Amino acid sequence: MTSPFLTRNTIADKDSLALLQLRRDQIVPTILRDHDDENQGYWEGKVTNTRFGSFPHSTLIGQPWGSQIVASKVDTGSRGRTQSAKRKAEELDAEATTTGAEEEKKKPSLRAPVSAESGFLHILAPTPEAWTISLPHRTQVVYTPDYSYILHRLRARPGSTVIEAGAGSGSFTHASARAVFNGYPGTEEATKRRRLGKVCSFEFHEQRAAKVQKELRDHGLDGIVEATHRDVYEDGFLLGDPKTGKSPKANAIFLDLPAPWLALKHLTRNPPPGQESALDPESPAYLCTFSPCLEQAERTIRTMRKLSWLNISMVEVAQRRLDVKRERIGLDTEGVRGATLFPKTVEEAVAKLRSDEQRAKLIRDNRLTKDQPDYQPIAKETPFYKEKTDVPIYAQGRLTHRSEPDLRTHTSYLVFAILPRAWSEEDEQKCRDQWPSAKVVRADNEPKTSKKQMKRQAAMERAKLREEQKQSAERPQPDSGDKAEEEEIKEEETKQESTEA
Amino acid sequence: MHSYIRPGQYVAIRLQSDQLRLIQIVPDTIVNLGRFGSFTANQIIGRPFYFTFEILDACDEAGHQLRVVSATELHAETLLAGEGDGEGDDVETGENGVPMRTNREIVDENSSQKLTLQEIEELKREAGGAGKDIVAKLLESHSAIDQKTAFSLAKYTLRKRKKYLKRFTVLPLDVGLLANYLIEERDAQRSMELRDEHIGLIGCWGNVHHSGNIEVGEGMKPHGRYAIVDETGGLVVAAMAERMGILYPHDADEEPTEEQDVPAHDVPAHDAAESQHTNAPPKPRRIRPQPMSATTNTITVIHPYSQPNLSLLKFFGYDTNNPDESHPLHTHLKSISWMQLADPNSDPLYANEPPIIPAEELAELKQSKRSAYYHKRNRWARVKAVVDEGRAGNFDGLIVSTLLEPASVLRTMVPLLAGSAPVVVYSPTVESLVELADMYSTARRTAFINKKRELELQSSEGEAVDLSSLHEEFVVDPTILLPPTLQTSRVRPWQVLPGRTHPLMTGRGGAEGYLFHGIRVLPTTQNIQAAGNVRKRRKVETTSTPISDRDVEMTS
Structure with missing residues (x-):
């Protein structure tokens, strides 16, 4: 049997472990079944209930790993009251006398699930993490x-x-x-x-x-x-x-x-x-x-x-996760969730004070003219600092990061140690015989040439050879250039082999 | 497994000064350790790793000059004599529990050591006992030695031993050790200051492992195909190859020759033509494994220049300029440039297929021309196979440690991953990863989904939706990676000695190192279809979106 942890199909198979991810640290493990193995009594067969909805396994089996799955409408309330007891009793009876054929008959009675649009999860292939x-x-x-x-x-x-x-x-x-x-x-x-x-x-x-x-x-x-x-x-x-x-x-x-x-x-x-x-x-x-x-x-x-x-x-290992968040501060953030309504800069603070003063003055002046017949209330105007920008909300503010709120500050002390392999006098003697310590050859200081270098060298030699041939064109040549080339290639190969050996 | 020191292998030698040296052990040569002496390589070849050797002053009759220092001896020295078995508290106390010897009387000056520099130099030349004599002399001529507390005496002796003892330990060169070496002895920035704890985390979050021995059956895809973007000079590739069991050449000795279907690549034709026309005696021809021909358990490196920089692999017996055909990386390591991946037809190697020469015509060619022809055909077929395979995607994981903008890498690579495949991005500093995490923020995902839905509603039935404006606004598709997580880790080493246990006093600073990880998911289309009814759509938004909100919420 293979393990879904190590080698897996592209889709979630029945009878295999699947991990249902609700959110980052909430994963529900379940073994996918096309039948109600835990005798839960749902019409849809085996169902996994989560805080984000109910998920009949028939909606999970056969889906590619990593798929987003929408919750289904599952009648979770009535089964305990009405049929479950009945069904259980029936099944207990059946268990005593059941044959395989009867089991088969029950299966098709499973209801097709209806999608609920109340929530979703992702079905992940198992990993140790x-x-x-x-x-x-x-x-x-x-x-x-x-x-x-x-x-x-x-x-x-x-x-x-x-x-x-x-x-x-x-x-x-x-x-x-x-x-x-x-x-x-x-x-x-x-x-x-x-x-x-x-x-x-x-x-x-x-x-x-x-x-x-x-x-x-x-x-x-x-x-x-x-x-x-x-x-x-x-x-x-x-x-x-x-x-x-x-x-x-x-x-x-x-x-x-x-x-x-x-x-x-x-x-x-x-x-x-x-x-x-x-x-x-x-x-x-x-x-x-x-x-x-x-x-x-x-x-x-x-x-x-x-x-x-x-x-x-x-x-000891100290690890922490970081939360990334956009922090938005400014006077233009009224009504924006998570933002702080506070001046962004000194300029903004000054501008706000100034404009508040001006407006207050305007109101005072206006109030003096209240009794006059041509009195008009002051028109509402948005202060300049409240004007909307074109930058979408998701890109506004400063990007910040901080440690997650709950840290694991100490897990354990890890002690590591190594025990070398067993080594006996005989082993040592064998080694000394095979590798006599007195034998020393002068180190080969010549740097090893790579294939590329050798090829380049060979090409240069060929070019040189051709030059010479041109110069001595009158004299008869014992070898054609091609043959010489061939030989060079052979030489190259032997060189190559010797270095590999 | 590193069972013994093999000839020709790179090993690490730890000196008494805690310095590391990487040395290739060539038989019949002399290894020079500078002021710690020298020895012949043959005296350590075939021996186990982790032995500490002492270089003796004189050779025995067979020319052997090394002595193995036993564990008991090493430990006795760490603990230092007089502490018995190290049980219990070791501070020497008088009647009232007051320490008998304190540093109260000690004068803070450098005059306590009576040996002059000259005398020490002379000792170094003459004294034997692998440096032990020098240490003894130094202790002897220290005028205030009896005033020292046990701890400070221990520290003093240890310090002197580190300076003068001619000892070394041979360690197997593996990825962890290489990473430490690069950080401590080399330019740490070139390996992006990648530490052990992050190598472990990358491998685990990336779910990198050996793909096993089972056939790729019906309904399965070739398993264990990982895409790696590595600008550490090959350290990340080496670490992942180690986890996949394809890094060490001698591991392959024990492995059966894996039955990979070597893609045709004209190889059979080549063989047939060879045997027909050279009239050579039919000797059993070793089928040379084509480079990059493996189909499972493979690493695909994507690199910005025409060649990847994987120079560190040479320490594991794989030189990319001169690859050893028997090394497992020869078949299991594939490389594609970003251009080949994004626009393969701009690459002449890929786009210009060398014309096929019919067999009769070929037979009349000279041998060198013929082999050149096969060389070209094979190279083209190889490049085409690797590039097409890479572009088809379905990778089982993506590991990134790059100088490129991470978002641009993920934009291209995440769609090429199979569902549920993990993505891991390492960066020495946090800023680029914070930006990356923001690319996958909840607010951005909601905006993306809404905009996509709008575009789809605008387009008429049956027509393909033009999403180009969407991809312009959003660098990456925030709906296909969940949950974006940012993490860092650091180990803190301790000194554990009886009565003297505490965290080490100093450590290495530099980059903290951060990991971003998530999982490739396949978003459902159902939400979008359910958006027909306006009121209902609002309901969908308020019920389902907040859940996705929480799913990846970055706030507490």
């Missing part, structure tokens, strides 16, 4: 700024094997599965010796582990992620049996545990006799621990030093 926004929280979530940096530092690349403990809510699980993915197991011929990327996820909370496993199956990631229910402090990281199991041969390890130092003893090059090391013997192991408190990080680092981890470093 969107999933992280939408996932059901079980524990503290590792967010995108953290996991993107961690995976980059852990060198989790296509073909790597990553150990993750605890799986938690599964955001890191999904991101790391994408990072290491380079093919689904079982689809490749057995003879090919490419290593397929894999994530070995451990979770010690039984219920959460079960939920993660179900999620991974639903998302088609069960071939890439192997989720195990395990207390890694006690039982380590071997797959299957904790003592005699197979080694995952990990290149990278991410520990999101309350006490990472208790798990480190299971991540050494020299495991207790009879056990395999959980690390890949042929590559360096990259480790990251994720602890919110400084004390945890300090203790972890102390243990790392004892266990010969190198390049130990600790960082």
Whole structure:
């Protein structure tokens, strides 16, 4: 089975995960079904209700990813009162005696949805980022700024094997599965010796582990992620049996545990006799621990030093999002939403005061003539500073940016460390035999010539040759110019090969 | 995976002074580290990465001169002797909890070190022990050493060690390390001051990953096609290639030769003609992979000049001037100029198809002419295939780090993306991205939708709507990218030593670095159709537009 996270069709298929985006940080995950799998009792089949309207899945299935979908009129009120109980009872009866044919019969009775024009959403293909926004929280979530940096530092690349403990809510699980993915197991011929990327996820909370496993199956990631229910402090990281199991041969390890130092003893090059090391013997192991408190990080680092981890470093990631807004200030902004009615410049302030004074004077003078027969009230006039501009509203004002109102100022301390690959005396001796240290040749200081340069050179030589031929036209030529050219090309090729070799 | 140091590979060497050097490890040569000494390359070839070597004063009988410094030794030096296992608080305190040694007595002048500059210079020439002797001598002749607190002694010793110890560590050269090297040792502005945290974020928000091993089936499009605009000299391309598994040449060794349908490009004909007319013995001819021939898991670089600047790829074994045909980038990296994308017929390479010469005629040509003919035909076919493919669009993601005006890039590129494909724009400074975010503001989108609706109502039935005035007013179509988000990130490094844990005192300034990201969406036409009834239309506006308002609202 393929995963919509990794390889997907151009349209949203039924039985696949789809993420329904309502607004930036509001995404609803749902598995698209052409039948009412949760027994909601709607006439339209399975329906996802959001604050922006109801969306029957029949309006979502088959749409290209990224489409804007208009809400539908769905009768949400009456089903509980009238038919739902009835229907449920009917179905309970049916379940006992149902045959496939009867199920089939029920399907066409689904009503065609009527569009509501009350709202819309966008149907997005799943990505680990969107999933992280939408996932059901079980524990503290590792967010995108953290996991993107961690995976980059852990060198989790296509073909790597990553150990993750605890799986938690599964955001890191999904991101790391994408990072290491380079093919689904079982689809490749057995003879090919490419290593397929894999994530070995451990979770010690039984219920959460079960939920993660179900999620991974639903998302088609069960071939890439192997989720195990395990207390890694006690039982380590071997797959299957904790003592005699197979080694995952990990290149990278991410520990999101309350006490990472208790798990480190299971991540050494020299495991207790009879056990395999959980690390890949042929590559360096990259480790990251994720602890919110400084004390945890300090203790972890102390243990790392004892266990010969190198390049130990600790960082915290500070990220923020920026809000962009046009800020409009001026006396011409009366009635404009979000604008501040205030003079824009000193000139404007002066002009307003001056014109107010003039008008006040006008009114005073006018009032004196109130009793005279030719009295006329003052005509209303818009002051010059209130005159409308041609600039459309969306382009008025100054462009500003500021941090979003709620910041995540601290997520956790990230401790990174590296354990070089295993290296024995024999390995060293083999290397010394293969690469004798005493052998030194004078460095080839000549800069390597590129293909282009060589071609140019050859062309120049040809030109020179032709010149010479012209000059010595009387003398008989042993070779025609073309042959010489051919030879040059051959020479070029051999040169090329030798440099490549 | 970087399992051992390969001959001919570029590696990074970290010196005691924390300086980084990028060095190509050529067998049988000497690597010179300046004042930190020199060693023969053969002594590190085949060895694991991350080992710290010490250059000994004399070679052993086999000529070996390097000693691996163990992790315990390295850590002991960081923690410094006398601290045991580093448990607990380390400030030496007297009876009342008052620190026993303080800096109260210390005179602030440079006279404490009794060795003169000359003597130190002499020591440098003569002393052995890979610099350890010098450090010991220096400590010995420091007159106020016993007055120093443990911390300041540790700092002093560490500083001196950094200056004199002849040690180095070999690190694998990957994208993260190269980025750090460019920032610390080179002109950071040329790589747009791109840091690790942003490289990670670009890759994640861009959803860049390996496209897997499954066949492109019915209802699917070739997956893993990313468009990249990169003016960092190839750093972004390298970072994305790393995520896609096509950056390291030796990764390909382990990979099976991917079954790409190599587009015809006259190759079979070429082969047939060759074997017919050269009368050469029929030896198994290696089918040379055509450059840019892969169909999945590809990077398409769009560049302003006729050639892209991807010079940094040389550190990963791929020289764009002299490409190595076995390197995965040879087939998976495609390049198009903006002109080829916008107006391909102005490009002679694309527009002027070399005339086809019939086979009989070809047979009579000289070999050099014939190969020139095939060269031209293949090049034309390649350019045409790549340009047509690029213009057809349907890319799975767009990554931009450019000196161009971002809006002009997005104007051209966003329509070429498949639905739900992410867009990421990196910029070292915020201003251009703030402007870009404003191009997609809610107010602008509403104005765009209204204006478009007006134009459509004006035009008569069945006639194509003239939207040119709309595109004049709006640089980008604000309805096809959601939700425009602006983000920045920075890591803060800490020093963690027992009792001495704190954030590093100094760091690098410069550009903060910002990311703009969003997702290509396909707006429905339904709203517009429902606009027939005026009253109803108003209702649509008040109900549906505010929702889209909130969707991307930039205010709190």
